[in-house]
Amino acid sequence: MTRLNDNFLKLRAGYLFPEIARRVEAFSVAHPQLAPRIVRAGIGDVTEPLPAVAISALHRAVDDLGRRETFHGYGPPTGLLSVRQAIAEGDFRSRGIAVDDDEIFLSDGSKPDCSAVLEILGCGNTVAVTDPVYPVYVDTNVMAGNTGAARAEGGYEGIVAIPTSAATAFAAEPPEQRVDVVYLCSPNNPTGTVLSRAALERWVEWARRHESIILFDAAYEAFIRDGSLPRSIFEIAGARECAMEFRSFSKNGGFTGLRCGYTVLPKSLQARAADGSRHALHALWTRRWSTCSNGVSYPVQRAAESLYTAPGRAQTRQLIDFYLGNAALLLAACEGLGMRAFGGVNAPYVWVECPAGVSSWQAFDALLTQGQLVVTPGAGFGRCGEGYFRISAFNSRANAEEAGRRLAVLTAATAATR
Amino acid sequence: MTRLNDNFLKLRAGYLFPEIARRVEAFSVAHPQLAPRIVRAGIGDVTEPLPAVAISALHRAVDDLGRRETFHGYGPPTGLLSVRQAIAEGDFRSRGIAVDDDEIFLSDGSKPDCSAVLEILGCGNTVAVTDPVYPVYVDTNVMAGNTGAARAEGGYEGIVAIPTSAATAFAAEPPEQRVDVVYLCSPNNPTGTVLSRAALERWVEWARRHESIILFDAAYEAFIRDGSLPRSIFEIAGARECAMEFRSFSKNGGFTGLRCGYTVLPKSLQARAADGSRHALHALWTRRWSTCSNGVSYPVQRAAESLYTAPGRAQTRQLIDFYLGNAALLLAACEGLGMRAFGGVNAPYVWVECPAGVSSWQAFDALLTQGQLVVTPGAGFGRCGEGYFRISAFNSRANAEEAGRRLAVLTAATAATR
Numbered sequence: 126m127t128r129l130n131d132n133f134l135k136l137r138a139g140y141l142f143p144e145i146a147r148r149v150e151a152f153s154v155a156h157p158q159l160a161p162r163i164v165r166a167g168i169g170d171v172t173e174p175l176p177a178v179a180i181s182a183l184h185r186a187v188d189d190l191g192r193r194e195t196f197h198g199y200g201p202p203t204g205l206l207s208v209r210q211a212i213a214e215g216d217f218r219s220r221g222i223a224v225d226d227d228e229i230f231l232s233d234g235s236k237p238d239c240s241a242v243l244e245i246l247g248c249g250n251t252v253a254v255t256d257p258v259y260p261v262y263v264d265t266n267v268m269a270g271n272t273g274a275a276r277a278e279g280g281y282e283g284i285v286a287i288p289t290s291a292a293t294a295f296a297a298e299p300p301e302q303r304v305d306v307v308y309l310c311s312p313n314n315p316t317g318t319v320l321s322r323a324a325l326e327r328w329v330e331w332a333r334r335h336e337s338i339i340l341f342d343a344a345y346e347a348f349i350r351d352g353s354l355p356r357s358i359f360e361i362a363g364a365r366e367c368a369m370e371f372r373s374f375s376k377n378g379g380f381t382g383l384r385c386g387y388t389v390l391p392k393s394l395q396a397r398a399a400d401g402s403r404h405a406l407h408a409l410w411t412r413r414w415s416t417c418s419n420g421v422s423y424p425v426q427r428a429a430e431s432l433y434t435a436p437g438r439a440q441t442r443q444l445i446d447f448y449l450g451n452a453a454l455l456l457a458a459c460e461g462l463g464m465r466a467f468g469g470v471n472a473p474y475v476w477v478e479c480p481a482g483v484s485s486w487q488a489f490d491a492l493l494t495q496g497q498l499v500v501t502p503g504a505g506f507g508r509c510g511e512g513y514f515r516i517s518a519f520n521s522r523a524n525a526e527e528a529g530r531r532l533a534v535l536t537a538a539t540a541a542t543r
Numbered sequence: 544m545t546r547l548n549d550n551f552l553k554l555r556a557g558y559l560f561p562e563i564a565r566r567v568e569a570f571s572v573a574h575p576q577l578a579p580r581i582v583r584a585g586i587g588d589v590t591e592p593l594p595a596v597a598i599s600a601l602h603r604a605v606d607d608l609g610r611r612e613t614f615h616g617y618g619p620p621t622g623l624l625s626v627r628q629a630i631a632e633g634d635f636r637s638r639g640i641a642v643d644d645d646e647i648f649l650s651d652g653s654k655p656d657c658s659a660v661l662e663i664l665g666c667g668n669t670v671a672v673t674d675p676v677y678p679v680y681v682d683t684n685v686m687a688g689n690t691g692a693a694r695a696e697g698g699y700e701g702i703v704a705i706p707t708s709a710a711t712a713f714a715a716e717p718p719e720q721r722v723d724v725v726y727l728c729s730p731n732n733p734t735g736t737v738l739s740r741a742a743l744e745r746w747v748e749w750a751r752r753h754e755s756i757i758l759f760d761a762a763y764e765a766f767i768r769d770g771s772l773p774r775s776i777f778e779i780a781g782a783r784e785c786a787m788e789f790r791s792f793s794k795n796g797g798f799t800g801l802r803c804g805y806t807v808l809p810k811s812l813q814a815r816a817a818d819g820s821r822h823a824l825h826a827l828w829t830r831r832w833s834t835c836s837n838g839v840s841y842p843v844q845r846a847a848e849s850l851y852t853a854p855g856r857a858q859t860r861q862l863i864d865f866y867l868g869n870a871a872l873l874l875a876a877c878e879g880l881g882m883r884a885f886g887g888v889n890a891p892y893v894w895v896e897c898p899a900g901v902s903s904w905q906a907f908d909a910l911l912t913q914g915q916l917v918v919t920p921g922a923g924f925g926r927c928g929e930g931y932f933r934i935s936a937f938n939s940r941a942n943a944e945e946a947g948r949r950l951a952v953l954t955a956a957t958a959a960t961r
Contacts, residue, residue: 126723126754126821127664127665127668127754127814128664128667128723128816129663129665129815129816129822129824129827130664130665130666130816133663133827134816136830142813143833156558156608158868171616171721172611174609174610174611174614175609175614183601183605183842184602184605187598187602187842190596190601190800191592191595193591193592196592196593196800197590197798197800198797199586199588199799227834233651233802233837233839233840234837237835237836240835240836241835244548245547245548245551246545246547246548247548248548248688249546251544253780261834261835263774265834265835266833268831268834291888305545305546321692329660338545369580381616382608382615382841384838384840395544396545396546397544397546397547398546398549398552399546399549403544404552409548409551409806416658417658417679417683418651418652418654418655419651419652419654419655420802421651421798422651422802423803424601424605424801424842425843452656475781527908542605
């Protein structure tokens with residue numbers, strides 16, 4: 126009989142967000158009168174309409190597809206040249222960062238990219254993640270066979286978890302040991318922590334010394350407003366030899382439903398074959414895209430391109446300003462309630478400490494059942510996430526304000542049990 | 544140093560279509576005065592505008608994204624329920640084929656699906672392909688580690704090639720030996736052969752006997768106009784226990800630039816774990832989509848859905864009629880020139896025998912340099928493709944007619960050398 130990929134059987138039941146959806150659904154069914162009151166601040170999903178430039182670009186591109194003279198069929202697997210140019214120029218070269226057009230690879234989002242990159246890396250590399258962590262990094266490595274079995278206490282055998290804690294505001298430092306691949310996310314999902322230039326320099330120095338590769342997830346870079354903080358790992362000297370970067374239009378352009386992102390893979394990034402020879406990963410990534418994809422939807426690419434025009438920049442900035450306003454408001458609400466919170470500045474996530482003795486799933490359940498507020502329990506992001514929960518600033522202003530108020534059920538519940 | 548996926552290094556240089564593009568580009572640069580004359584009938588890419596229903600659906604969906612009240616962010620990873628319903632009902636249940644809504648998985652195309660399916664299958668399964676074959680099946684298996692090294696005479700160690708030939712009009716029969724996974728494509732790319740109901744019954748019986756899995760690529764099913772020919776493998780009793788099907792909107796809806804397809808994975812399809820236990824692949828495929836994807840672009844899903852309305856059906860039928868008209872015309876041209884040809888009926892590809900003693904790349908070069916006609920050389924599809932070339936009916940009527948005329952350079956050249 127045909128063999129299945131046994132690694133899937135190692136996965137713990139339920140990816141985090143489906144489990145949250147299940148609990149919310151169960152609550153709604155049990156309490157239909159409260160269901161309409163639910164405020165969702167769990168998944169980091171945008172709520173505001175697409176920027177006007179993107180809407181216009183989409184309509185124009187759709188019209189292109191409706192006329193024989195302007196019709197577009199298969200595009201280049203790695204993206205339209207003009208779009209790659211707009212990105213390389215707009216996000217990098219105009220900011221003094223050397224990135225070639227053909228080092229940009231368009232995709233239908235960062236989540237697929239995080240998974241696909243494992244196709245070009247060898248099975249058996251030692252992989253490190255910071256803890257707490259976006260679960261996709263871990264689960265895709267489980268599926269790809271880079272881990273052992275699930276551990277009773279959380280995590281998987283063979284994956285190196287780099288613990289972070291409130292003591293360092295959840296900023297990760299390079300581990301003592303050598304690992305082959307490390308995922309860094311800054312601004313961080315879920316903690317909202319942004320790595321400083323000095324911290325990123327230590328990471329790059331460490332990766333070059335160990336000949337490791339940093340997979341740098343910059344999906345939230347647009348939220349960085351502090352000019353001293355790096356928005357790309359390629360702002361750090363030497364990163365072109367040790368890093369690959371993941372970018373998304375999901376948050377800056379509101380493209381979560383439209384689907385577009387990109388990776389930056391410098392031609393100078395190498396890895397080793399079994400015989401010890403060194404090869405540019407760029408060639409493998411290009412081949413991967415040629416063989417496994419026909420590129421991103423044409424109208425979606427045109428929409429992404431439109432964000433790089435002057436009005437596009439202004440409109441995305443406005444969108445980000447709006448969500449940053451929500452984040453500030455949530456952070457203030459936490460402070461007002463005497464709750465300790467991280468992130469929320471230069472980042473769309475607020476990372477809140479649970480009241481003493483309350484676990485993150487208990488906090489989740491209390492907020493859902495008593496406050497009809499959906500957050501993301503920190504334990505879903507790893508062992509170091511226990512005792513915290515994430516609130517997303519991706520919401521309407523009214524919902525963000527309401528979420529801020531409803532957090533009070535947690536402090537009230539704690540006070541009541543005293 | 545980080546290890547790369549060594550399997551990529553086994554791949555022969557250049558996927559077929561980039562190699563064709565390279566030669567066409569080189570010719571255009573060398574002969575700029577002839578470049579505008581080039582007629583492309585190589586890649587199977589549509590040329591006609593999208594159906595009007597799809598254009599309207601796209602515009603409406605874009606407007607949805609422009610307003611807060613109708614905005615859509617992340618969708619379900621396997622597709623909007625209403626779209627899955629429209630597909631299951633429209634393509635299957637209305638034709639008497641039992642397929643549940645949740646057995647439909649939307650994707651951004653068949654090419655990505657063909658690659659992604661290997662993620663849920665175990666590494667080391669014995670894989671068979673028919674020869675000639677769509678190169679993506681082979682190359683993705685090389686990348687996934689299911690093959691050995693490239694063979695000097697073509698193909699890769701460890702992949703079973705099931706030869707087909709003119710003697711059976713390129714219809715494949717089940718092999719003697721047991722294999723774990725077999726790819727079948729009907730209507731076939733590149734030969735245009737459609738498997739009969741009796742042939743598919745033999746395949747299903749064979750797969751059930753060996754507990755093998757058939758990956759059935761039905762991307763071109765819309766071209767089948769002969770009611771006696773099966774358009775889905777699930778028309779065959781027992782297929783739900785041994786098959787998975789790949790479908791695409793690229794050809795019936797002209798979505799090559801828009802990107803949408805789907806897989807059908809019955810909940811009754813099982814595979815074996817290392818410990819011998821049997822598991823439904825449906826659960827693994829669902830998990831794969833939840834973890835690695837955020838679904839298909841919202842406007843694109845709405846466009847796919849629109850094809851199932853009454854006007855949508857009429858408009859796609861008209862599109863297919865148009866391309867079938869091109870195919871008939873190309874087939875007639877071959878016959879007029881005394882060239883032996885296959886396919887072109889119930890299929891968008893015409894598979895043409897090269898003149899005696901002319902290899903498929905020689906025919907390609909002759910047609911390009913003397914006739915400025917781009918076809919696809921059969922050798923690019925496998926050893927049994929040598930001595931043939933594929934002409935695509937995806938073209939404007941004028942180009943299809945012109946392609947038919949220009950084929951004459953081959954017979955003229957052959958006559959001249961006699």
